[in-house]
Amino acid sequence: MIETLRNLPDAPGVYQYFDAQGRLLYVGKAKSLKKRIKSYFRFTPELAPAPNLGPRIYQMVAQAARIETIVTPTESDALLLENSLIKQLKPKYNILLRDDKTYPYIYIDLSLPYPRFELTRKVVKGRKVKYFGPFPHGGRAILDSLYELVPLVQKKGCLGGKKACLFHQIGRCMAPCEGKIDPENYAKLVEEAFGYIHHKNRIVKALTARMESYAAQLRFEEAAQIRDRIEAIEKIESFSAADLARLEDLDIFALAFDEEGGVLVRFFMREGKIVASSHSWLPNATEEARDALYRQGILDFYSAETPFTARAVLIAHPLPEEEVESLQTLLKERLGRAVAITHPRRGEKRRLVELGLQNAAELLRQRKSRAKSAVEEEIARLLGLETPPRRVEVFDNSHLMGEAPVGAMVVFDDGNWQKSAYRHYNLVSRDEYHQMQEMLEQRIASFTKSPPPDLWLLDGGETLRALALSLLKKAGVNLPVAAIAKEKLDAKAHRAKGAAKDILYTDEGAMRLPPSDRRLQWFQRLRDEAHRFAVAFHKKQRLKTQKRISLLEAKGIGPAKVKRLLDYFGSFDAVKKASEEELRKVLGPRDAQAVRRHLGDGD
Numbered sequence: 001m002i003e004t005l006r007n008l009p010d011a012p013g014v015y016q017y018f019d020a021q022g023r024l025l026y027v028g029k030a031k032s033l034k035k036r037i038k039s040y041f042r043f044t045p046e047l048a049p050a051p052n053l054g055p056r057i058y059q060m061v062a063q064a065a066r067i068e069t070i071v072t073p074t075e076s077d078a079l080l081l082e083n084s085l086i087k088q089l090k091p092k093y094n095i096l097l098r099d100d101k102t103y104p105y106i107y108i109d110l111s112l113p114y115p116r117f118e119l120t121r122k123v124v125k126g127r128k129v130k131y132f133g134p135f136p137h138g139g140r141a142i143l144d145s146l147y148e149l150v151p152l153v154q155k156k157g158c159l160g161g162k163k164a165c166l167f168h169q170i171g172r173c174m175a176p177c178e179g180k181i182d183p184e185n186y187a188k189l190v191e192e193a194f195g196y197i198h199h200k201n202r203i204v205k206a207l208t209a210r211m212e213s214y215a216a217q218l219r220f221e222e223a224a225q226i227r228d229r230i231e232a233i234e235k236i237e238s239f240s241a242a243d244l245a246r247l248e249d250l251d252i253f254a255l256a257f258d259e260e261g262g263v264l265v266r267f268f269m270r271e272g273k274i275v276a277s278s279h280s281w282l283p284n285a286t287e288e289a290r291d292a293l294y295r296q297g298i299l300d301f302y303s304a305e306t307p308f309t310a311r312a313v314l315i316a317h318p319l320p321e322e323e324v325e326s327l328q329t330l331l332k333e334r335l336g337r338a339v340a341i342t343h344p345r346r347g348e349k350r351r352l353v354e355l356g357l358q359n360a361a362e363l364l365r366q367r368k369s370r371a372k373s374a375v376e377e378e379i380a381r382l383l384g385l386e387t388p389p390r391r392v393e394v395f396d397n398s399h400l401m402g403e404a405p406v407g408a409m410v411v412f413d414d415g416n417w418q419k420s421a422y423r424h425y426n427l428v429s430r431d432e433y434h435q436m437q438e439m440l441e442q443r444i445a446s447f448t449k450s451p452p453p454d455l456w457l458l459d460g461g462e463t464l465r466a467l468a469l470s471l472l473k474k475a476g477v478n479l480p481v482a483a484i485a486k487e488k489l490d491a492k493a494h495r496a497k498g499a500a501k502d503i504l505y506t507d508e509g510a511m512r513l514p515p516s517d518r519r520l521q522w523f524q525r526l527r528d529e530a531h532r533f534a535v536a537f538h539k540k541q542r543l544k545t546q547k548r549i550s551l552l553e554a555k556g557i558g559p560a561k562v563k564r565l566l567d568y569f570g571s572f573d574a575v576k577k578a579s580e581e582e583l584r585k586v587l588g589p590r591d592a593q594a595v596r597r598h599l600g601d602g603d
Helices: 002-006 033-038 055-063 075-089 139-149 156-160 183-198 200-216 220-237 287-301 321-335 347-369 375-383 432-445 462-475 518-554 559-569 572-577 589-600
Strands: 013-018 024-030 066-071 105-109 117-120 129-132 250-258 261-270 273-283 312-315 340-342 391-400 403-413 423-426 455-459 481-486 502-506 509-511
Touching: 002 066, 013 033, 013 075, 024 033, 024 055, 024 075, 033 066, 055 287, 075 287, 075 321, 105 139, 117 139, 139 183, 139 200, 139 220, 183 200, 200 220, 250 287, 250 347, 261 287, 261 347, 273 347, 287 312, 287 321, 312 347, 321 340, 375 518, 391 432, 391 518, 403 432, 403 518, 423 432, 432 462, 455 462, 455 518, 462 481, 462 502, 481 518, 502 518, 559 572
Parallel strands: 250 312, 312 340, 391 455, 455 481
Antiparallel strands: 013 024, 013 066, 105 117, 105 129, 250 261, 261 273, 391 403, 403 423, 481 502, 502 509
């Protein structure tokens, strides 16, 4: 360690601390690696952590046994690399901001004669594309309402037709396909829609009248749909208390902390009104991580693919000047335009960041006052984890004697199923061990896009758990793994209803908890959801396979030949990609030609 500290480069880059077992403890970035890393230590009378460090970082430095550095051309490059490594490798002492999802925008391409409003999460090419948003909530409700209230072109395919469709007959479209409205008058409809987007109270008023009309006509199902849409839009409008006409399009970021962690609040102001808001919880975060969390929050939110509709970004706390410059440089490269990041100290903009801080403090207060289940705390103690597992990924696979093997991942996040993060995996391997290996390797490869959770849970025994740990270690990722498996009685899993005998496999060893233990029930609930999701996908794939088999048999390819094809190629997709010459290795020339002709036509 002393030798490393003596030879540190005086250049920008990223540094990594490792413990004696080679586990990654912390990732940071610096304008000068030499100055930054040395600031962590006191050198006399002996090497020790610097006394001015916060408790969390002091503990990290005390555990460090090795330091590695990566020199980068610029501080901006170091900033990007730091953010990427934290998300991929989940270092023990870094705080990971999990809510890095992109939010939808409503956009319209005004270069078209009859443009339509659409939702997007990415930049749409075009010189006259106009964006509205982002919308953490209710974007779809607003879009549907526009088409409910304004007779715009309702579907993409409508303009390709030559005859007016049902939408024209019921008064929902002006039939530009038949030339019944010209682009100039259609533009007036677009302006009317703009008014609804800018003044959502107009949408609510118009929808309420429409809902009451449907109810009076006993069209209760349609009225209920309108009611749900109104509720979604009112949820957006609840964030619009601030109206500062001179402040146009701004994004506001504010962080607040308490003894349990922190919260990052984002406000989105468009044309002087706060039109939407979102927040991310930061378990166990402390004030000393504040600058890093602002960096991470800004970098994750503004990706190269995300439309940027604000003129500037306001932050509730000051960042060092060189960090602001690095962030602005990166955002300019990503977004193709200059973006100002400022910490206002007075005036109306200061009122905005104070509003963000007030909302962050209120969220923390509400969290503290809510009655919380302590089951995650008990799980942390059971598994020897430092923090409760708020986000858990659960894996299971399904097959029938090796046929149609599939895998499934479900995500349990802060007490709720996050179904948008569920994933299916089509697998090739015939045995459960290699199927799990395939699935986990694919998930690890996606850590760059979707960071690791707090815990992995596998449907299986210690062998699969050891496999997962070895794959994570190879990738350099710190992530606890648990497994749950049915107890074997006479070489069979015990599945008697009401008396499920499950065994937990953890770093603490195998555990047999009583069926009434709510910790065991927590694991069972997660495992059962993954199993349900995997089996449902497996049934779907099997039906697809059986359909293909039936079609091949209709072409004269019998069950035995189908089995030979699958045994040789592994899956129908591989058979479909095979050339006629490759098929002849398994079948005769005539059959190979029939299979190639049939599959080439697309099942």
